[in-house]
Amino acid sequence: MPAVVQEGTTYDLRGLTGDIDGAFLAGDGVARVRRALDAGELPVLPDADALRVGAPVARPAAVVCVGMNYAAHAAESGAAPPTRPVVFFKPSNTIAGPYDAAPIPPASEKYDWEVELGIVIGRESSYLSSVEEGAAAIAGYVLANDLSEREYQIPGDAGQWTKGKSLPASTPLGPWLVPADGIDAGNLRLQSWVNGEIRQDSKTSDLIFDCATVVHHISQYMVLEPGDVILTGTPEGVALSGRFPYIQPGDVVELEIAGLGRQRQEYFRKELP
Known part of the structure; x- marks a missing residue:
């Protein structure tokens, strides 16, 4: 409700x-x-x-994601910072509530957390003429976890971002949708913890492409509809860096963005039917 x-x-x-x-x-x-x-x-x-607290936006038509939007995360991923936004999709059926129990895919060995600022679109947007129009199209912001299976996403001929980013319940959102005029999205602290140990601690001021720029850019390639969600990228400190182990059954992952609330997910191994 x-x-x-x-x-x-x-x-x-x-x-x-x-x-x-x-x-x-x-x-x-x-x-x-x-x-x-x-x-x-x-x-x-x-x-x-x-x-139960569900996602603060009912199932959107699209979940659009921006990859490697923090220079330090691009570096820990082995890539140079992009000169234009890297864009991909997640299915909208990946959305989950912020406190829901979180399934690790049955064959997964490299399931990874990603704290991200999410943009919620408030008006239909296509071929926006300016960054200012991009800002005006934003209804509000949410906290998101862009869970990613790195073995599916990256290595070898079969490595594909869609496979690594489309798993069930892999996009917890919320707990809140905060209106755009109620928060300074350009200077928010993002943090994540695994079993109480800090993993990520950055600010949205470190984004390579800010929120308004992201909306303007994406509108040149697709129609953004009201209720669509854009995930703006994750900062450094994920397991892909090699500094931390990937998520294991029994792990607790917590994420927070100042002003947007806190998530908590307990992970379990999804069994095959």
Whole structure:
């Protein structure tokens, strides 16, 4: 069910919308929620703390990703920093809630975490004429984990980004969607931990291509629709670097972006039927 959190209280949005989706965002949904909050028209959601937290955006038409968008991560991946955005897709059926139990694929040996800032699109965008138009197309931001199976993604003739990035529940989102005007997306701290040990600790100010530039660039090649999600890339500190082991059954991965909340996933080995 859709909800909004204000000053620690969770309010029920079902009187305004059936879900937080593209139609809601394109239909001035954020402004309508703000007006309802100011007018005291939204009921408190009972027992909110006992409910599962799902992804804060209902299944988007597209999950578009930008690779190697931090110079240090490109270096630890063995690549030079890109001179233009590297773009790929994840299926939208990979989206999971921020606290859901996380399956490691049955044959996986190199499952990797990636804390990322996610952009949520608020209006249809195609062939945008400027970076400023790119910024105006952003409805808000989310915390994301772009889980990646590196053995599928990279080596040999069979290595393909799509294979390594399309696994079930490999895109936990949330817990919150924060409106674009409520946060400085260009200066946010991103962190990840595995079993309580810090792995990544960077800032979005280190992005090679900032959020508005990313939206403008991608709009030259595809139509972005309201509710679509763009993952902007991960900073250094992943297992691919060779400095840390890959995710194992029983591991707990936590991720946080300042102002966007914190995720926690416990990992288990998915068994074949």
